[in-house]
Amino acid sequence: MIRLEQVSRAFTEGGRSRVVLDGFSESVTAGERLAVVGRSGVGKSTLLNLIGGMDVPDAGRVRVGDAELTAMSERDRTLFRRHHIGFIFQFFNLIPTLTVGENLLMPLEMTSGVHRAGRERALELLRRVGLADRREAFPDALSGGEQQRIAIARALVHAPDVLLADEPTGTLDGETAEEVLALLDELTGQGKVTVVLVTHSLEVAGRMDRILRLGREGA
Amino acid sequence: MAVLLPRSLLLRASLRYLWRHPWQLALALLGVAIGVAVVVAVDLANQSASRAFTLSTEALTGEATHQVVGGPEGLPEDWYVELRTEAGVRPSAPVVEGFVRLAHEEGRTLRILGVDVFAEAGVRPTLGAVSAAVSAEDLLARAGGAVMLAADLERLGLSVGDALEVQHEGRDHTLHILAGLEPERELDAVGLRDVVVMDIAAAQELLGRSGRLDRVDLVLDANARDTVAAMLPQGARLVDADQRAETLAQMTDAFQLNLQAFSLLALVVGAFLIYNTMTFSVVQRRQLMGMLRATGTTRGELFRTILLEAAVIGVVGTIAGLLLGMALATVLVELVTRTIDDLYFALAVRELNISPGPLVRGATLGVGMTIVAALAPAREATAIPPRAALSRSFLEQSRRRWLPLLAGGGVVLGALGVLLLALTERSLVPAFGGMFALILGMALLVPPLLALAVRGLAPVLGAVGGFLGRMTARGVGASLSRTGVAAAALMVAVSAVIGVGVMVDSFRTTFAEWLEATLHADVYVSVPGGGAMEVEQRERLLDVEGIELVTRSRFVRVGAGDHEARLRVFEIPPAAERGFNFRAGDPDAAWEAYREDDAVLVTEPYAWHQDVGVGDRLTLTTGQGEREFPVAGVVYDYGTSEGAVIMDRSTYDQYWDDAAVDSLGVYAASGVETDTLRERLQAAAAGGQHLQFQSNREIREQSLEIFDQTFTITQVLRMLAILVAVTGVLSALLALSLERAREYAVLRATGVTPRELGVLVTAQNALVGLLSGLFAIPLGLGLAGALILVINQRSFGWSMALAVDPWILLQALALALLAALVAGLYPAWRMARIPPALAMREE
Numbered sequence A: 001m002i003r004l005e006q007v008s009r010a011f012t013e014g015g016r017s018r019v020v021l022d023g024f025s026e027s028v029t030a031g032e033r034l035a036v037v038g039r040s041g042v043g044k045s046t047l048l049n050l051i052g053g054m055d056v057p058d059a060g061r062v063r064v065g066d067a068e069l070t071a072m073s074e075r076d077r078t079l080f081r082r083h084h085i086g087f088i089f090q091f092f093n094l095i096p097t098l099t100v101g102e103n104l105l106m107p108l109e110m111t112s113g114v115h116r117a118g119r120e121r122a123l124e125l126l127r128r129v130g131l132a133d134r135r136e137a138f139p140d141a142l143s144g145g146e147q148q149r150i151a152i153a154r155a156l157v158h159a160p161d162v163l164l165a166d167e168p169t170g171t172l173d174g175e176t177a178e179e180v181l182a183l184l185d186e187l188t189g190q191g192k193v194t195v196v197l198v199t200h201s202l203e204v205a206g207r208m209d210r211i212l213r214l215g216r217e218g219a
Numbered sequence B: 001m002a003v004l005l006p007r008s009l010l011l012r013a014s015l016r017y018l019w020r021h022p023w024q025l026a027l028a029l030l031g032v033a034i035g036v037a038v039v040v041a042v043d044l045a046n047q048s049a050s051r052a053f054t055l056s057t058e059a060l061t062g063e064a065t066h067q068v069v070g071g072p073e074g075l076p077e078d079w080y081v082e083l084r085t086e087a088g089v090r091p092s093a094p095v096v097e098g099f100v101r102l103a104h105e106e107g108r109t110l111r112i113l114g115v116d117v118f119a120e121a122g123v124r125p126t127l128g129a130v131s132a133a134v135s136a137e138d139l140l141a142r143a144g145g146a147v148m149l150a151a152d153l154e155r156l157g158l159s160v161g162d163a164l165e166v167q168h169e170g171r172d173h174t175l176h177i178l179a180g181l182e183p184e185r186e187l188d189a190v191g192l193r194d195v196v197v198m199d200i201a202a203a204q205e206l207l208g209r210s211g212r213l214d215r216v217d218l219v220l221d222a223n224a225r226d227t228v229a230a231m232l233p234q235g236a237r238l239v240d241a242d243q244r245a246e247t248l249a250q251m252t253d254a255f256q257l258n259l260q261a262f263s264l265l266a267l268v269v270g271a272f273l274i275y276n277t278m279t280f281s282v283v284q285r286r287q288l289m290g291m292l293r294a295t296g297t298t299r300g301e302l303f304r305t306i307l308l309e310a311a312v313i314g315v316v317g318t319i320a321g322l323l324l325g326m327a328l329a330t331v332l333v334e335l336v337t338r339t340i341d342d343l344y345f346a347l348a349v350r351e352l353n354i355s356p357g358p359l360v361r362g363a364t365l366g367v368g369m370t371i372v373a374a375l376a377p378a379r380e381a382t383a384i385p386p387r388a389a390l391s392r393s394f395l396e397q398s399r400r401r402w403l404p405l406l407a408g409g410g411v412v413l414g415a416l417g418v419l420l421l422a423l424t425e426r427s428l429v430p431a432f433g434g435m436f437a438l439i440l441g442m443a444l445l446v447p448p449l450l451a452l453a454v455r456g457l458a459p460v461l462g463a464v465g466g467f468l469g470r471m472t473a474r475g476v477g478a479s480l481s482r483t484g485v486a487a488a489a490l491m492v493a494v495s496a497v498i499g500v501g502v503m504v505d506s507f508r509t510t511f512a513e514w515l516e517a518t519l520h521a522d523v524y525v526s527v528p529g530g531g532a533m534e535v536e537q538r539e540r541l542l543d544v545e546g547i548e549l550v551t552r553s554r555f556v557r558v559g560a561g562d563h564e565a566r567l568r569v570f571e572i573p574p575a576a577e578r579g580f581n582f583r584a585g586d587p588d589a590a591w592e593a594y595r596e597d598d599a600v601l602v603t604e605p606y607a608w609h610q611d612v613g614v615g616d617r618l619t620l621t622t623g624q625g626e627r628e629f630p631v632a633g634v635v636y637d638y639g640t641s642e643g644a645v646i647m648d649r650s651t652y653d654q655y656w657d658d659a660a661v662d663s664l665g666v667y668a669a670s671g672v673e674t675d676t677l678r679e680r681l682q683a684a685a686a687g688g689q690h691l692q693f694q695s696n697r698e699i700r701e702q703s704l705e706i707f708d709q710t711f712t713i714t715q716v717l718r719m720l721a722i723l724v725a726v727t728g729v730l731s732a733l734l735a736l737s738l739e740r741a742r743e744y745a746v747l748r749a750t751g752v753t754p755r756e757l758g759v760l761v762t763a764q765n766a767l768v769g770l771l772s773g774l775f776a777i778p779l780g781l782g783l784a785g786a787l788i789l790v791i792n793q794r795s796f797g798w799s800m801a802l803a804v805d806p807w808i809l810l811q812a813l814a815l816a817l818l819a820a821l822v823a824g825l826y827p828a829w830r831m832a833r834i835p836p837a838l839a840m841r842e843e
Ligand SMILES: Nc1ncnc2c1ncn2[C@@H]1O[C@H](COP(=O)(O)OP(=O)(O)O)[C@@H](O)[C@H]1O
Pocket: A011, A012, A013, A018, A020, A039, A040, A041, A042, A043, A044, A045, A046, A047
């Protein structure tokens, strides 16, 4: 499903170049759930950005499904992302000027359009994340844990092939984080979606199918 | 002082912050600079005009304390001889004065000052010195012998001995340059510009005033004053020289005050920019400031830091503004001079006079305004709790609680403004105060109105544009502190454009209608550049075939108690009576009194400035001494803002011995074409005094041209206000998009293309522009009303009908939209390029 071949990415900042990924290769099969762990600054987010087509490598190839992201234009990558990828970020996932319900429908409106079936799916997801009664609320009225639960629902509502999550519980307290991850686990457990999850927690990583350690030796 | 200053590291951090946000900094500086520049430029231009006027009156009046001024007939020369020799009143200097046109330079005039150089010593020493520079023989003997400033000669490309061709009252004359003056005093060097000094006899010959003087300048003590007063010839007046100059100078006061008020408006809009920049900088640094507070920085220190930042921006922006203002003033001084020239009196302002006054005023206003505008954001900074991790939306919510307060304040201020405008009587300052209160009140209402409008619009835009449409509307409402300021600044500028536009348009319409109604004759004959027509020319014209009727007009200035009044002497055929619209008085009764009982009409501005009305009696200095004339009516008139008294020719002939005629109105007999009549008149006049023949349409067109030229300055000020507003909107929109960058990055990450994002940001900007334009319409109309009904009325004494051309409103709406779109181009471009990976980065 996901294939990175000899991918290299370096950043230059203040005249100095810093290699983050150097000839990195990895593949994730369809439906597989991969946990990525490693020290801060090691390149975990960079990896997710490359898979999501939000960034392009300096060298190497990135394939997601049939699409070779590294051969696509910026616009095509954006459209690809729109249809095939769901994102959960560490924070600031929701658009503050849209209600919870509208946030949830946004990916649908951009892809298949908001049909009856889509609405039902959105409602069903809201129910499953336990927030059906907060549909009309604006995100700032929700707690951090609730926001992340909505973010999971939003990332999945248009049935993407790949779900990318970058430390989705990084800012939450232990108990809430547990709840959110349990939810993520539950919603992605049937092998319908390929997951790449960045986390600090080895316990969380343990629930995934496989763990990828990024570090000096891996880079 | 050291205790008042924030700690130096704090200061360094804050200045570095400004430096790191060059766009914000540049826009804030630009806002202050343009605001200050406009104020300083208008001030400098006004001062230069006033100074030129003062120097020229002082140079021309010299040491004289009093003047004996003749009426339209002038003073008999013998009387002066009697005064000087028999009564022994000295120093006393006779003057014959007039204007000539340069033959080779269209539209340029020179002032002829005919004096007796030997009598000048105690009055105008500089002119007295002429007798040393030129041999008396030359000056007295040469017809057309003339002395000018050496600098003027150089400008005209002349040297001593050359001839200068001039025209006076339609006749060609040749002046002979005898000498160039190089006065020591700056007063004379400036005041005598465009003045041609001649011997009195030569001047009398040139100006066609043999045996007559225009005035005698005197240096009198109380005793001598009484002596002179006792021996005044009929029709002459003894006036205080300073007071006379003062009255003349006061005429332009209202005009200059108007300019100043408009320039202040630019500064007010500039203050929005500062407010905006400082608020933004505080909002952006909430985390940092919370941390500073946690580590022991006091509220006072934070407060002072923000104020100091503002002061730095204020000072730098003001310095730039002063420089810009001086440059701008060179353009404005020309426009101001032209307007004064058109509206009031001839004025030669050749260069900008940079005096410290306007610069100091501009600098004080600039820095002061900046600090005042920064007070609120500085207070906001002190309210940040230690270790704040407040989200932006929390902040906006706390600000939303202010909306009702803003609305209340806006209504109160607006009402105060209306009251000030409606309840004060004559004075201009409270009227301008009222107008500013109205503007400020409406500006305060903008954020609440904007919030209401976007709340209503969200479902509509959502239906049209999906979630992007909904975000457009809600985004404007969610960042009210940005969008509100941008909209308020834009609204103020656009309403000024509407207000002034509608005012000028109404004025122009009224003026055009008045011209249409007043100009009844088919062909008007007059002397180019003004002056009396020669008798034989007039007689030749009267013999032309195809004339139905000829009316004679005479324009003079006569003494009227404490001032000098313009007197328009008309012959008004009954058919032309309806060209006069009465503001006060019953037309039928008025016309009867006018024709039969020596009554006069006064124009509206005259009635306003002199505070006279129907039933009052005007005291005019006639050829037979002072006489009273009843005022039978007040008529609308837009010819002069000074105002005029209108008198029937038969009345005039009864009291003044002055047969002169300045202009003829010729009515064609039925069946005779205007052009044919004009050709015949031209043919009849050929070879004699130069005359001009204008159809009433030509006069109308010419007058409207002068009108438009007079209002060029308002157009320029309008453009400047818009410029400041666009800068304000740009800075607000830029701030807005910067602080929402992360939100946009999330959108990009979830698959929104750069183009879609660009459309979203642009749509938001357009919404702000459109709503500002809509809000500007009621305020603009209110301002137009205030300008027309109050400001113009009090400044110039003119009343005019409010004429609202929907086209102006549409243009203003388009202007607001365009301003917001142009200002939003860069922010939109920038946001479209946001890297989606930004969403992943830590706060
Ligand atoms: N846009 C960027 N510009 C410069 N440096 C970057 C950029 N993105 C990431 N980096 C650098 O690349 C390295 C890896 O970053 P990241 O992938 O975010 O690490 P993490 O594993 O903590 O998610 C870091 O040193 C970071 O500073």
